[in-house]
Amino acid sequence: MTVQESGAEPKAAGMKDVAAAAGVSLGTVSNVLNRPDRVSPATRAKVETVMAELRFVRNESARQLRAGRSRVLAYVMLDGSNPFFTDVAAGMEDAADAAGEGDLSLFLCNSAHQPAREAAYLGRLEQQRVQGILITPVDPDAALLGEIAHRGTPVVIVDRTPGGTSHCSVAVDDVYGGEIAVRHLIEQGHDRIAFIGNHTTVGQVRDRRLGALRALRAAGLAPDRLVDLTTTALTVADGRGAGERLAGLPASIRPTAAFCANDLVALGLLQTCANLRMNVPQDMAIVGYDDIEFAAAAAVPLTSVRQPRRRLGRTAVELLLAESEPGHEHRQVVFTPELVVRASTLR
Amino acid sequence: MTVQESGAEPKAAGMKDVAAAAGVSLGTVSNVLNRPDRVSPATRAKVETVMAELRFVRNESARQLRAGRSRVLAYVMLDGSNPFFTDVAAGMEDAADAAGEGDLSLFLCNSAHQPAREAAYLGRLEQQRVQGILITPVDPDAALLGEIAHRGTPVVIVDRTPGGTSHCSVAVDDVYGGEIAVRHLIEQGHDRIAFIGNHTTVGQVRDRRLGALRALRAAGLAPDRLVDLTTTALTVADGRGAGERLAGLPASIRPTAAFCANDLVALGLLQTCANLRMNVPQDMAIVGYDDIEFAAAAAVPLTSVRQPRRRLGRTAVELLLAESEPGHEHRQVVFTPELVVRASTLR
DNA sequence: CCTCCGGATTGAAAGGTTTCACAAATCTGG
DNA sequence: CCAGATTTGTGAAACCTTTCAATCCGGAGG
Numbered sequence A, B: 001m002t003v004q005e006s007g008a009e010p011k012a013a014g015m016k017d018v019a020a021a022a023g024v025s026l027g028t029v030s031n032v033l034n035r036p037d038r039v040s041p042a043t044r045a046k047v048e049t050v051m052a053e054l055r056f057v058r059n060e061s062a063r064q065l066r067a068g069r070s071r072v073l074a075y076v077m078l079d080g081s082n083p084f085f086t087d088v089a090a091g092m093e094d095a096a097d098a099a100g101e102g103d104l105s106l107f108l109c110n111s112a113h114q115p116a117r118e119a120a121y122l123g124r125l126e127q128q129r130v131q132g133i134l135i136t137p138v139d140p141d142a143a144l145l146g147e148i149a150h151r152g153t154p155v156v157i158v159d160r161t162p163g164g165t166s167h168c169s170v171a172v173d174d175v176y177g178g179e180i181a182v183r184h185l186i187e188q189g190h191d192r193i194a195f196i197g198n199h200t201t202v203g204q205v206r207d208r209r210l211g212a213l214r215a216l217r218a219a220g221l222a223p224d225r226l227v228d229l230t231t232t233a234l235t236v237a238d239g240r241g242a243g244e245r246l247a248g249l250p251a252s253i254r255p256t257a258a259f260c261a262n263d264l265v266a267l268g269l270l271q272t273c274a275n276l277r278m279n280v281p282q283d284m285a286i287v288g289y290d291d292i293e294f295a296a297a298a299a300v301p302l303t304s305v306r307q308p309r310r311r312l313g314r315t316a317v318e319l320l321l322a323e324s325e326p327g328h329e330h331r332q333v334v335f336t337p338e339l340v341v342r343a344s345t346l347r
Numbered sequence C: 001c002c003t004c005c006g007g008a009t010t011g012a013a014a015g016g017t018t019t020c021a022c023a024a025a026t027c028t029g030g
Numbered sequence D: 001c002c003a004g005a006t007t008t009g010t011g012a013a014a015c016c017t018t019t020c021a022a023t024c025c026g027g028a029g030g
Helices: A015-022 A026-034 A041-054 A060-067 A083-100 A115-127 A143-150 A174-187 A203-218 A236-248 A263-275 A293-297 A309-322 B015-022 B026-034 B041-054 B060-067 B083-100 B115-127 B143-150 B174-187 B203-218 B236-248 B263-275 B293-297 B309-322
Strands: A072-077 A105-110 A132-135 A155-158 A168-172 A193-197 A226-230 A257-260 A285-290 A303-306 A332-335 A338-340 B072-077 B105-110 B132-135 B155-158 B168-172 B193-197 B226-230 B257-260 B285-290 B303-306 B332-335 B338-340
Touching: A015 A026, A015 A041, A026 A041, A060 B060, A060 B115, A072 A083, A072 A115, A072 A309, A083 A105, A083 A293, A083 A309, A083 B105, A105 A115, A105 B083, A105 B115, A115 A132, A115 A143, A115 B060, A115 B105, A132 A309, A143 A155, A155 A309, A168 A174, A168 A309, A174 A193, A174 A203, A174 A257, A174 A285, A174 A303, A174 A338, A193 A203, A193 A236, A193 A263, A203 A226, A226 A236, A236 A263, A236 B293, A257 A263, A263 A285, A263 A293, A263 B293, A293 B236, A293 B263, A309 A332, B015 B026, B015 B041, B026 B041, B072 B083, B072 B115, B072 B309, B083 B105, B083 B309, B105 B115, B115 B132, B115 B143, B132 B309, B143 B155, B155 B309, B168 B174, B168 B309, B174 B193, B174 B203, B174 B257, B174 B285, B174 B303, B174 B338, B193 B203, B193 B236, B193 B263, B203 B226, B226 B236, B236 B263, B257 B263, B263 B285, B263 B293, B309 B332
Parallel strands: A072 A105, A072 A132, A132 A155, A155 A168, A168 A332, A193 A226, A193 A257, A257 A285, A285 A303, B072 B105, B072 B132, B132 B155, B155 B168, B168 B332, B193 B226, B193 B257, B257 B285, B285 B303
Antiparallel strands: A105 B105, A303 A338, B303 B338
């Protein structure tokens, strides 16, 4: 266009410009920003006025470069479309707000189960020198996490207990969760129970299944009373598919109850049951896992294993912030889940 | 456990160290990073080896400070716990991945309907000099957004059409959405319809209600055939509460159908109906809005107004990236929603 | 044998902030 | 009214990259 057309774009004022316009030194402007108490009320007011006039916006890159510390935390979540993880994130936000006094931001990154995306985010975050990384990893034992931590960016693993004790972590006792879920089904009179999930690929699911087996054993039932319906992922669609397979089994061997690896799967199963006119819980009792909000809101409210989601998030942030303290030792916190009984299992 | 045990921290290698160790100049190291083709294969290999050995991690702050450009986009979402927004975000991630060739990251920020939190995130993002901001604002006409855009950070408004044309935006025609929802209910024989939502505080909800009124008018029904049940927010709990109020109305004036401002509310209503033994759709037909995945998965699958969620996200990113092109003009893209009819309205 | 050329490499400046040792101004109280 | 303490303010260095003009070098062309 023309010379400077519409804007005249004054080319973004920096602290230097503010200093000049306010008739003080650069250092004083910095003090106004970082140690307001070290500067007299009069000059402070003057500088702040000028900042407003000049629409000064502090350059965080420069700040961080010089100061060395960052003011952002990041949570790399496994699945942004699963309400469980957004609830965990909400807990983190609360903790960050509380701890940071407005000086700490939490950014969310969604790996969506893709290792490549996860790695890309981790790389970027490390380059950014964020204050810390919270992550529910695709593979908790991947070497990358250890390397990052070793190079100095604190890492806390969320909802997974890693093999070693090389990180802080927060998790929930999934074996116990599986156990109470299936124990409840057994108490309701079921002795042939479907397990729906992808226990071969996901650590937590493996644990939940282990707990299920333990409950069977405790009740004196043979392990083959647990009927595996393996899914590829843990979505509503997977649950629907498993429901169809389940319904297709001959009545003689068809389980009368199902323990689903998470609530999404359980909701899918529930939907298939409704379509096929199977009554829940009379024809099919269902237990989910996570107790997401939609579990209670289902038309047949879902019995589910509740995890302290927000607490998980809050604790994770607290552990992360504690990492920078002097004599820090990694801690693995494990919460205990509880069974929330609703209509989907009560005849 | 070995040589440098816990302390010793070799103090993170910078490009200078890499240059020294590789026996080349600083500039060459930079070239390896930024213009690999400008450097001979031999030296390039050498430098890359050294980088790996020294565990060099590029300092993004310094890079950005000097280079001036950032490689991150951010989406400030209104409600991370509403699957609608996480789906929009997923669309954005796809578009960012596609456009950036691995060089563009999308960070998510959750304002959770809190203006203060939104403002804090916006401030931080602007200071960070991010490449652009996508936002579903609490208040789309807040001055802050205009200021940020004016100061040079591109802003795209998502799922809201702002008053003026001072931003790019993507949205869905909510008036039309409300209209087709209620037209459908009227076609199903209903002539007294509840509207459940907080239309006084949220722009989209206002529009959806307007559409509802328009449908009534078109059918020759008086506007008072729309019965307002106003909620404070749009959560499942709000839907439950509204359901109880609805059930408490005398049968003579109780609506036989409800149009809910979003699916969360509809699911809450559905749940209350189940509790109170009201059959859906016989005693109460329900239409939701957004067509989130859980809408189809409800035990009575929900009729809902579908918005092209991922498309919304993708388009938003495309608009954002286009902002930096030479003669850019702001565009407001409006998509048309469609009605997805399911069991909750079909008798 | 000399010049010129282009690809590879170099060196130094620049980018906006924080920090820190220090100077100036003001205050304390003897 | 002065020594010393305290409060304010200053100036320059440092943080780690990117960028760009300048240099270097081996070889092609004359």
